[in-house]
Amino acid sequence: MEQTQNNNILLSVENLRVYFPIYGGVFIKKVAEVKAVDGVSFSIKEGETLGLVGESGCGKSTIGKSIVRLVEPTQGNIVFTKKDGHKVNLVSLNRKEMRPFRADIQMIFQDPYSSLNPRFTIGRIIEEPLEIHCPNMTKQERQNRVKMLLNKVGLNEEQAVRYPHEFSGGQRQRVGIARALSTHPRLVIADEPVSALDVSIQAQVINLLQDLQKEFGLTILFVAHNLAVVEHISSRIVVMYLGNVVEIGQSQDIYHHPKHPYSRALLSAVPLPDPALKDQKKKMILKGEIPSPLAKPSGCAFRTRCPIAKPECAQNIPNLDDIGNGHLVACPYWKELNL
Amino acid sequence: MENNTKKLLEIHSLRTYFCVEDQIAKAVDGVDFDIYEGETLGLVGESGSGKSVTGLSILRLIPNPPGFIKEGNILFHGKNLLDLSYTEMRKIRGKEISMIFQEPMTSLNPVFSIGYQLMEVFRFHQNMEKEEAFERSVEMLELVGIPDPRRRMNDYPHQYSGGMRQRVMIAMALSCKPSLLIADEPTTALDVTIQAQVLDLMVNIKKEKVNAAILLITHDLGVVAETCQRVVVMYGGKIQEIAPVHELFHDPRHPYTMGLLKSLPRPDRIKQDRLPTIPGMVPEIFHFPKGCKFCNRCDRKMEKCETIEPELLEISPGRKVRCHLFEGQKHGTDAK
Ligand SMILES: Nc1ncnc2c1ncn2[C@@H]1O[C@H](COP(=O)(O)OP(=O)(O)O)[C@@H](O)[C@H]1O
Ligand SMILES: Nc1ncnc2c1ncn2[C@@H]1O[C@H](COP(=O)(O)OP(=O)(O)O)[C@@H](O)[C@H]1O
Ligand code: SF4
Numbered sequence: 001m002e003q004t005q006n007n008n009i010l011l012s013v014e015n016l017r018v019y020f021p022i023y024g025g026v027f028i029k030k031v032a033e034v035k036a037v038d039g040v041s042f043s044i045k046e047g048e049t050l051g052l053v054g055e056s057g058c059g060k061s062t063i064g065k066s067i068v069r070l071v072e073p074t075q076g077n078i079v080f081t082k083k084d085g086h087k088v089n090l091v092s093l094n095r096k097e098m099r100p101f102r103a104d105i106q107m108i109f110q111d112p113y114s115s116l117n118p119r120f121t122i123g124r125i126i127e128e129p130l131e132i133h134c135p136n137m138t139k140q141e142r143q144n145r146v147k148m149l150l151n152k153v154g155l156n157e158e159q160a161v162r163y164p165h166e167f168s169g170g171q172r173q174r175v176g177i178a179r180a181l182s183t184h185p186r187l188v189i190a191d192e193p194v195s196a197l198d199v200s201i202q203a204q205v206i207n208l209l210q211d212l213q214k215e216f217g218l219t220i221l222f223v224a225h226n227l228a229v230v231e232h233i234s235s236r237i238v239v240m241y242l243g244n245v246v247e248i249g250q251s252q253d254i255y256h257h258p259k260h261p262y263s264r265a266l267l268s269a270v271p272l273p274d275p276a277l278k279d280q281k282k283k284m285i286l287k288g289e290i291p292s293p294l295a296k297p298s299g300c301a302f303r304t305r306c307p308i309a310k311p312e313c314a315q316n317i318p319n320l321d322d323i324g325n326g327h328l329v330a331c332p333y334w335k336e337l338n339l
Numbered sequence: 340m341e342n343n344t345k346k347l348l349e350i351h352s353l354r355t356y357f358c359v360e361d362q363i364a365k366a367v368d369g370v371d372f373d374i375y376e377g378e379t380l381g382l383v384g385e386s387g388s389g390k391s392v393t394g395l396s397i398l399r400l401i402p403n404p405p406g407f408i409k410e411g412n413i414l415f416h417g418k419n420l421l422d423l424s425y426t427e428m429r430k431i432r433g434k435e436i437s438m439i440f441q442e443p444m445t446s447l448n449p450v451f452s453i454g455y456q457l458m459e460v461f462r463f464h465q466n467m468e469k470e471e472a473f474e475r476s477v478e479m480l481e482l483v484g485i486p487d488p489r490r491r492m493n494d495y496p497h498q499y500s501g502g503m504r505q506r507v508m509i510a511m512a513l514s515c516k517p518s519l520l521i522a523d524e525p526t527t528a529l530d531v532t533i534q535a536q537v538l539d540l541m542v543n544i545k546k547e548k549v550n551a552a553i554l555l556i557t558h559d560l561g562v563v564a565e566t567c568q569r570v571v572v573m574y575g576g577k578i579q580e581i582a583p584v585h586e587l588f589h590d591p592r593h594p595y596t597m598g599l600l601k602s603l604p605r606p607d608r609i610k611q612d613r614l615p616t617i618p619g620m621v622p623e624i625f626h627f628p629k630g631c632k633f634c635n636r637c638d639r640k641m642e643k644c645e646t647i648e649p650e651l652l653e654i655s656p657g658r659k660v661r662c663h664l665f666e667g668q669k670h671g672t673d674a675k
């Protein structure tokens with residue numbers, strides 16, 4: 001994909017763990033832990049779109065929220081590269097120190113209904129981050145920027161005085177994008193930004209994100225469960241299962257030649273809009289259910305559903321091994337799986 | 340491919356309207372199609388196009404008020420379902436025609452065990468004794484792949500995962516071996532690997548009763564391509580195109596169908612930098628254009644499209660299109 005991209009790393013997530021305590025009993029003490037993110041490492045290059053996929057509950061949103069510190073990591077580092085090249089571990093910052101980075105890292109949410117304040121006009125919603133993060137801007141400058149952003153996302157200036165409920169789902173998602181872009185962010189975390197939209201609107205919003213990325217040189221972490229969409233927009237893809245990364249690689253490699261047994265099952269399960277491919281495509285139907293992250297299987301978390309699991313898989317957590325070209329796979333036995 | 344041409348259900352000029360604040364919302368506005376024995380028929384379209392209302396109208400489950408069936412005939416085994424009494428309809432529901440919904444939690448009663456709810460279906464429709472109903476229910480749970488079914492009969496809906504609840508709904512919907520299953524977005528709330536399990540299950544179960552048919556309502560064109568033999572495309576409460584599945588995907592005729600198919604990312608094809616899009620958005624129900632419902636978004640619009648709504652024309656056997664571009668291409672006499 002023609003993205004302006006270099007090999008400078010903008011953000012690296014290092015051995016991130018996020019455990020949510022579960023309280024119970026008479027003395028309200030911790031009785032269990034949800035291992036939502038359980039030792040995740042990956043990095044995002046400047047200018048690239050990195051796709052993050054996996055089924056619901058595997059920890060995608062928790063990773064996104066950890067990066068913008070909407071949740072506190074239990075362990076690990078999130079290292080952000082400043083414009084001057086200096087690296088900062090965001091996890092070590094307190095609220096005040098984190099503030100300048102909030103303008104640099106913005107988030108777009110899945111649900112364009114609940115993520116916009118219903119009592120604010122569209123203009124105010126887009127302007128708000130500017131008031132917080134750009135105190136030197138005058139009211140006039142802020143409003144000019146709001147107008148510019150509305151135009152950029154395909155809405156018109158007159159709509160600034162209207163309220164979220166007057167807009168359709170696709171339009172609200174455009175407002176969410178305009179708001180996220182208001183502070184000139186360098187990294188945008190887009191958490192399922194098109195999942196709630198109709199097919200024809202999905203394509204419009206995907207194109208918009210790509211245009212804005214080119215224009216503003218954005219780096220995007222694109223979280224989604226629709227693999228065709230992720231392949232289209234991303235240069236590389238991270239596949240997760242139950243809080244762990246199972247595979248990372250170039251999008252085409254992941255989409256066309258997935259290696260990890262889970263990635264292979266996931267991709268074979270995607271229904272393609274082409275009836276002629278139905279018979280030639282080998283489906284790998286997994287047995288059973290995704291286990292609860294409260295009772296995560298030992299060793300490789302996928303072993304309870306994996307068609308090639310061995311006794312050893314219960315013992316060791318597999319390493320993410322490089323199998324060449326920066327393609328990482330967390331399964332020592334991936335070559336044994338023949339469909 | 341099925342060559343069965345026996346009609347199981349015929350829908351004739353169905354109109355289902357809703358009263359919303361002194362206005363009439365024409366959710367389904369003159370829909371005609373047939374469901375043949377043994378087929379899986381897809382009903383696709385974006386949200387608000389009238390798919391669910393069509394499905395609910397067949398079972399007469401339209402909430403009244405605000406909704407009502409304005410006119411139409413729905414013939415099932417030659418009987419007009421719209422003429423049946425409430426009690427007669429109740430006997431058909433769940434027994435001869437059953438329906439599953441997107442969110443299984445809303446159709447399962449949270450205060451009764453899964454087993455109790457399954458057994459009720461057998462006891463109501465087949466007058467079974469308790470013991471027999473119990474055994475049959477365990478069999479059904481086993482058939483839909485619930486592990487340890489005998490023990491899990493006592494569980495309550497919240498103790499099942501989303502995928503398991505949807506399989507229970509399928510078990511319940513199929514327990515009386517209905518001849519028509521209406522599945523409204525049955526896998527939309529599920530993850531892809533679980534969706535694959537559930538679709539696989541529906542297809543396999545249908546193989547056991549060869550003449551049974553499925554009306555699969557979905558917005559997911561991938562699901563349609565993989566499971567259906569024929570497809571009905573809706574937009575703005577009207578059918579815009581009907582075609583066998585291969586023809587619809589490889590040679591779509593209606594500008595709306597073409598636009599929808601082109602806007603999907605296709606990693607299995609040559610990489611496109613930008614996705615082709617349909618401009619604008621689906622209007623609100625009261626704001627559809629007067630002529631062709633799609634004309635304000637259509638890239639082939641002509642002058643008459645704005646004022647005159649095209650007819651749904653049969654352009655070749657088994658293919659129908661509602662678009663002025665195809666006028667004059669009417670296929671011989673009405674071949675059916
Ligand atoms: N605040 C929280 N408290 C407890 N558990 C949580 C919380 N947020 C998320 N989880 C759990 O963490 C896991 C990962 O959630 P999430 O990151 O939202 O997954 P995804 O975005 O991949 O669907 C899930 O099991 C979820 O229930
Ligand atoms: N209970 C209701 N009250 C009022 N209007 C309704 C109701 N149910 C459906 N409608 C109207 O019917 C239209 C079609 O709805 P529906 O059949 O649910 O669409 P879909 O194709 O997404 O399943 C909606 O746009 C809405 O305007
Ligand atoms: S009737 Fe006209 S506006 Fe409607 S789809 Fe055909 S060409 Fe387009």
Ligand SMILES: [Mg+2]
Nearest residue numbers: 060061062191
């Ligand atoms: Mg999420």
Ligand SMILES: [Mg+2]
Nearest residue numbers: 390391392523
């Ligand atoms: Mg619906």
